[in-house]
Amino acid sequence: MSVEAREKRQPWILLSPALTAVILLLFVPLLFIVVYSFWLRTATGADVAGFHLDNWQEALTDRFYRDILLGTLRIAAITTLVCALMGYPAAYFIARSGGNKAILLLLLMLPFWISYIIRTMSWINILGVSGALNSFLLWTGVISEPVQMLYNQTTVILGLVHFLLPFMVLNVFVSLDGIDTNLEDAANSLGATRWQSFVQVTLPLSLPGLAAGGLLCFVLAAGTYITPLVLGGPRDAMFANLVFEAIITQLNWPLGSALSLMLLAVLGLLVAIYNRYLGMAQLMKGLG
Amino acid sequence: MGWQLIRGWAVLVYLFMFLPVAVVVLLSFNASEFGSFPMSGFSFRWFVELAQNDAILRAFRTSIGLGLMTAVISTTLGVLASLALVRYRVPGANAISTLLIAPILVPEVVLAVALLLFLNFLGINKSFGLLLFGHVIFTLPFVILVVQARLVSIRRDVEEAAMSLGASPIQTFFQVTLPLMLPAVLAGGLFAFTISFDDITGTLFWKPGGVETVPTQIFAMLRNSISPEINALGTVMIVMTVGLPLLGAAIARRISRKSGA
Numbered sequence: 001m002s003v004e005a006r007e008k009r010q011p012w013i014l015l016s017p018a019l020t021a022v023i024l025l026l027f028v029p030l031l032f033i034v035v036y037s038f039w040l041r042t043a044t045g046a047d048v049a050g051f052h053l054d055n056w057q058e059a060l061t062d063r064f065y066r067d068i069l070l071g072t073l074r075i076a077a078i079t080t081l082v083c084a085l086m087g088y089p090a091a092y093f094i095a096r097s098g099g100n101k102a103i104l105l106l107l108l109m110l111p112f113w114i115s116y117i118i119r120t121m122s123w124i125n126i127l128g129v130s131g132a133l134n135s136f137l138l139w140t141g142v143i144s145e146p147v148q149m150l151y152n153q154t155t156v157i158l159g160l161v162h163f164l165l166p167f168m169v170l171n172v173f174v175s176l177d178g179i180d181t182n183l184e185d186a187a188n189s190l191g192a193t194r195w196q197s198f199v200q201v202t203l204p205l206s207l208p209g210l211a212a213g214g215l216l217c218f219v220l221a222a223g224t225y226i227t228p229l230v231l232g233g234p235r236d237a238m239f240a241n242l243v244f245e246a247i248i249t250q251l252n253w254p255l256g257s258a259l260s261l262m263l264l265a266v267l268g269l270l271v272a273i274y275n276r277y278l279g280m281a282q283l284m285k286g287l288g
Numbered sequence: 289m290g291w292q293l294i295r296g297w298a299v300l301v302y303l304f305m306f307l308p309v310a311v312v313v314l315l316s317f318n319a320s321e322f323g324s325f326p327m328s329g330f331s332f333r334w335f336v337e338l339a340q341n342d343a344i345l346r347a348f349r350t351s352i353g354l355g356l357m358t359a360v361i362s363t364t365l366g367v368l369a370s371l372a373l374v375r376y377r378v379p380g381a382n383a384i385s386t387l388l389i390a391p392i393l394v395p396e397v398v399l400a401v402a403l404l405l406f407l408n409f410l411g412i413n414k415s416f417g418l419l420l421f422g423h424v425i426f427t428l429p430f431v432i433l434v435v436q437a438r439l440v441s442i443r444r445d446v447e448e449a450a451m452s453l454g455a456s457p458i459q460t461f462f463q464v465t466l467p468l469m470l471p472a473v474l475a476g477g478l479f480a481f482t483i484s485f486d487d488i489t490g491t492l493f494w495k496p497g498g499v500e501t502v503p504t505q506i507f508a509m510l511r512n513s514i515s516p517e518i519n520a521l522g523t524v525m526i527v528m529t530v531g532l533p534l535l536g537a538a539i540a541r542r543i544s545r546k547s548g549a
Contacts, residue, residue, distance in 0.1 A: 007376075014372035018365040018388055018428060025425040026391050026399065029406035036405055086301055093298035111305050113529045115486045117503045118522040122308035124514045125315055132311055165305060194290065223395030226488055230510060240397040248493065253405055260401040267395055280386060 037257035055258040072239040076222035079160040083217045087168035095176035111166045151233035159231040168213035175209020212283045316519035334520035347505035358423040358484040363477040366431030374439040389429040400493035414496040422494045427480040438472035478536045
């Protein structure tokens with residue numbers, strides 16, 4: 001083999017294990033559940049192969065599924081908005097804090113390393129009937145009986161915000177940190193007030209980071225089923241809970257496939273729109 | 289004035305992120321029978337009980353074994369792929385990159401369902417093997433992102449110098465490239481381990497009945513009520529997942545300082 005041919009083959013040899021893994025363990029399985037979603041689960045528990053539209057008809061027309069899908073998107077949207085409102089000023093503070101930047105950033109990264117289930121359940125210690133807040137309110141005499149503050153939609157959103165806020169802050173920070181502060185100074189020296197130069201210079205330049213953080217928050221929030229199980233009540237199921245129910249509890253795999261693909265389609269559409277206008281590079285910046 | 293407001297806001301955001309976790313750690317040392325306030329005294333009893341709880345020790349063994357195997361496989365695949373993407377001009381490199389990070393663009397629930405159903409169709413039931421496959425595919429993109437970012441900063445001329453001095457490509461890789469890459473490899477492996485160790489979303493779909501990892505064990509224990517034991521377990525996990533990367537970063541820094549990079 002010539003040196004040149006070998007040079008050409010080498011990268012493919014290096015890439016092939018990872019590519020094989022992704023194709024065999026992600027893309028083929030995804031194609032498989034597309035096929036599976038047209039099969040039927042019979043009353044006896046056996047699957048009938050074929051082309052049946054029943055699962056799709058149920059998933060797409062049943063009001064129950066539609067309402068929960070819309071509810072899930074609403075929860076994800078509120079979560080994203082709250083993350084943006086809380087996270088943007090914090091990211092701005094870190095980006096402009098000079099000497100303490102490294103420490104503040106390290107602190108910001110820490111939650112990524114703390115287990116999701118621990119962070120989620122930690123709110124039970126705060127808001128539970130015998131939690132910190134109830135104990136405090138009882139002690140001060142504001143209430144005479146413990147109040148149940150957990151297990152509703154608000155606590156689900158609270159848990160999601162707590163989980164996703166670091167993603168938002170990090171992405172906005174990466175974006176803000178890349179902006180030349182001279183631009184703001186220039187705007188100021190040309191007579192803009194600090195607020196004006198922020199709104200007209202810094203904010204627009206940081207929008208890609210905000211969008212990347214927003215996309216991550218939204219997609220991760222809309223795909224969760226653990227948070228509603230831990231912090232939500234029986235009526236706070238999100239769409240991924242339906243998938244979990246169908247697959248693990250009812251063992252109706254064809255229906256579960258259809259529901260999974262519905263979720264994938266909705267969230268995939270968002271990612272595609274994002275990719276079309278902003279590209280994946282910004283997202284990777286925040287992840288790497 | 290404006291800056292003070294922003295600073296105050298940032299302090300509140302940090303408090304919001306860390307206070308609940310701090311309460312977990314605080315309550316894990318609570319002497320009282322119930323996992324709640326008021327604290328009745330300082331005690332290690334819940335950690336002692338953890339160490340005697342067979343189910344929890346089993347969960348730890350499962351999680352650590354799974355995490356280590358995931359890290360080794362994922363890092364091997366990820367480092368090879370990153371080398372190809374950073375070191376060679378591959379036609380369609382962008383498309384390949386997107387393909388390789390696709391597992392984190394797909395919602396984890398969907399990935400979990402697809403993998404479970406497909407492997408089941410192939411005759412691989414819920415098992416440790418299925419868990420391992422799942423964890424590898426889910427951690428691979430993170431490894432590739434981390435390793436790629438660090439590989440870019442290793443200069444090629446060092447390798448070229450070694451080759452021009454007569455080293456074979458394989459010698460060059462093992463004696464020059466690999467030592468320089470070591471921090472990146474360690475970082476990738478640590479990242480994979482931590483993500484695998486923390487995962488619950490996919491794990492609940494893939495794990496066979498009776499097998500628990502630490503997060504699924506905590507999840508199962510939450511069904512009853514929150515006990516000081518869960519808080520103690522949480523504290524141990526925090527120490528592991530926060531302490532390990534910090535330790536890893538320190539080691540990586542020492543290695544890279546020694547090698548003069």
